[in-house]
Amino acid sequence: MIPAAFEYSHATSVEEASKLLDKYGEDAKVLAGGHSLIPLMRLRLAQPKALVDINGIKGLENIEVKGSKLHVGALARHVDINNSHVVKDNLPILAEVAGEVGDNQVRNMGTMGGVVAHADAAGDYPTIALMLDAEVVTNKRTIQAKDFFKDLFTTPLAVNEIVTEVVFPVANGPHKYIKFRRRLFDWAIVGAAAQKMNGGWRIGLTNVGPTPVRAKAVEDALHSGAKVEEAAQHASDGLDPSGDLRASPEYKKHLARVLTRRAIEQAG
Amino acid sequence: MAITTMIGAKIHRREDPRLVSGEGHYVDDFTRPHTLHLAVVRSPHAHARVRSIDITQASKAAGVVAIYTHKDFAKVLSGTIPVTPSFVAEKNQIPPHFPIADKEVVYQGEPVAVVLAESKYGAADAASLIDVDYEQLPAVMDLEKALDAKSPKVHSGAADNLGWDLTYIPDDVAVMKEADVVIKQRILQQRLAPTPMEPRGVLAEYSRGDGTLTVWMSSQNPHFVRLFLAGAMGLPETRVRVISPDVGGGFGSKISPYSEDWLVPAAAKLSGRPVKWIETRTESLQTTTHGRGMIFDLEAGVKKDGTLVALKVIQYMDIGAYMGTFSAFQANSCLLSGGAYNWKHIGARTVGVLTNRVPTDPYRGAGRPEATHLCERMIDLLADAIKMDPAAIRRKNFITDFPHTSHFGLIYDSGAYEKALEKALQMAGYEKLRKEQEEGRKKGRYLGIGLSSWIEICGFGPSAGTAPATGGIALVEAAQVRVFPTGSVAVYVGTHSHGQGHDTTFPQIVADTLGVPYDMVELHHGDTAEGPAFGYGTYGSRSLAVGGMAVHKASKKVVDKARKLAAHIFEAAEEDVVFEQGQFYVKGSPDKRKALGEIAFASFGMNLPEGMEQSLEAVAYYDPSNFVFPFGTHIAIVEVDPETGNADLKRYVAVDDCGNIINPMIVDGQVQGGIAQGIAQALYEEVAYDDESGQMKTATLTDYLVPTANEFPMFELDHTITPSPTNELGVKGIGEAGTIAASAAVINAIVDALSPFGIKHIDMPASPDRIWKQIQTARGTSHDGKEARR
């Protein structure tokens, strides 16, 4: 429970952070809220030689609407996303999801950028980002969500690349995220999200594979007029989730179908 | 005018302001000058031969002072970690347990080396540089496979994996034949990790100058640790001082001594510097003894009219790789398997089995939750088989005459089982719930109501029953009461509160017995250098019924002496002196009074009766005449979502009877925590190992699901009061009651909810995944097929 030794530096601008990362190369890691990275370091599953702390970079915590887009800064904390009126008005599903991440301690520290960059299969924001065609903006480029979540804990980010914000479309129609879990502060065993947007449905699933999943088959079925109940049966099409202590693969697929139906039915 | 004021008073816990404001003192809060930090290198394998240990790299690491392995410790430690010899009379095999492995490791987490460094960080870094060459050996992870003669052996070279095999009472086929219906059921008790909030920890200082050893550790049982440690280190007890400061929970896991309790003091002696080790959470989950870990094969018979006939119990207990110090204690599941009921016959056999896992030992309830679970499950199964209401079958078969001698020779001191049941049924609104259940089912809602009419045995214990079991030391209890010249009172006890609130309840008893203000009484415990020669620790819900009685007895000795002195001062005959509400007066002249404090002051003076020594001070050892048997009825109300398999605990009603109550608030607190841990077993917690590799899969709190207050409804609590005739205070025990009762109530409720599917039993934890699978099987739907919609 004690991390291996590491160097620590504190950046005040994205440029400085990028330079520091260049200096340390492969062995360095960005430190944001620390609520994924530090547990891994304490278990010595991650042993970075250096941490570049980006918490002092001003402006990265901003949340604002520009045109039809909601810009959420990489350092926006879960608690701020949850409480933000801008988010509540423009993408209420995101505010609701943020309120269900971990517990108070996690929500006070964890960040949008951290969740996205970490790309945990059970992360909640990636599902929303993927199904809504969000964009991940870095100090170097803009990456479409569908190109970003490549595999478990795997993204196209280069070692000196820093996520600066995630840009979502504004969508304030009917929506629901159902997170199935054992304890209130647990990660999702399976999560299902439904968002009405531009007259159609967007459906996303959490923790049913190495990356978030957009349930296109469900969206299409709904589009062609299928009943919710029938459409939701397609939620497990093509899924091949791995089993774990809390759920077998079959059970996860079953939950994907049930939760998808409920999310659409309960969307308000 | 003799009125009790403090006993029964619902006062706040005196220790809480200190504990909740960060002013508590736990082991890690203590330090000594020049302390070294110890890290343990542990086996990553469940079973392996240690070929060699290379410390070259580690020795060169910054801040490393010493690295010790088996050969070093063999020089300063003798003997093995003790095992109480005879809770079970016929022991087959007790593998010797030296605190650190030599040539063979037998469970994941077993120590193989320790590093001493100037900092905690340095120690952890160097530990990761120690290169141990292991040759993996086949591991035996499964209790049933372990019994197979062809199975690999937990300890190479052993004849078998059998720890013990004892038949208490053989089963009686003829009696079972008298039953109209016989049900067979296997019930699993998963392994649980006790997970106290404060993990274990040891700080040891050995003084070469005077050959004394001082040890700070998180223990429920400091005097026993001193006894054992003195023996292992070859020191007289008088030179060993064990201080267990505030203890952040134990739940039974801090009763027995552990490897580190030996290794840290030995390392202090070897290195000549104080040494500290604080367990990490993963170490706690992997190496602190686990609880439960049993399989029960059961058979029970009933007559059509609901009369219970016979019960047959075989308990298979997963001992782990070494026998826990109090491992065999858990065979008490057999002794209490009949529960609160009259059975014509009970047959019981216990089988202890070695496996390549961490040892099991008592965990809150230790054998009694398992007994309640098996009994209350079988009662429900029998009720279902003869279509009788679960409340009715209980009512019909309750033991009603006390004292009651059980099939196993235990004497149940007092009880009023039906009274507690009726009260719980009334609180729950049982009839109404049954109607709601029926209505709900028509709409596809699956409500379940689960009863658990529990009993237990606690207050360990009478010397005749306990001395043989521990190998000579009777589990009586000691107290010393000292009155200072101005009337303040210090009380020293051998029990050691780790959440039970003794700082509050014991002074409540003393305040009443001595008639002094509660605020003038202070409790001291946890330091073997203070108080009577020996103390017996806190576990098995024994502290009040045994320790509280010792306190009461010592207080009465003080009163007796004070009365003699008062008589002398009043120049009256002792028989004529009245003691009331802390004041003495002579019969007939109640206006002339002397308070106990005044007598105390006088006791340090010169005007004493012939032959009386100065001071008001007394030591008492209390040896109870019997155990005590608390009881009650708990009712759980759940709703199962048949689509997801999620069981939602909607309400929880508990009526408990622990005899007279010293402090109702503390009793409620104990019951609440206990229920939470019972529900945790029913729905959430399970230590899981990979059967192939022997690796623990639940070594963090992300994977080991300890529930929080978020997961529980408000518990609805009440009591009945049936005083114990065993002791003068009429008290029993309540520390484990909630846990003993709860798992059965919850599982019975879930099975009740699922009865329309034809489901008769579900094992724990009843996770949504497991419930869903069982519903699928019952419906005949395949698990992977898309579910046919209702």
Ligand SMILES: Cc1cc2nc3c(=O)[nH]c(=O)nc-3n(C[C@H](O)[C@H](O)[C@H](O)COP(=O)(O)OP(=O)(O)OC[C@H]3O[C@@H](n4cnc5c(N)ncnc54)[C@H](O)[C@@H]3O)c2cc1C
């Ligand atoms: C008990 C607990 C429960 C949790 N439950 C949930 C849950 O239910 N749902 C959920 O989604 N999450 C959950 N989390 C994770 C939590 O949301 C984390 O905060 C989050 O995953 C990581 O964000 P962070 O800001 O803490 O990142 P850090 O831990 O600081 O970093 C995580 C990783 O991302 C990298 N990184 C961080 N920021 C950037 C950036 N701007 N640019 C490039 N790389 C970056 C880091 O280098 C590191 O590799 C939980 C965590 C805990 C401890």
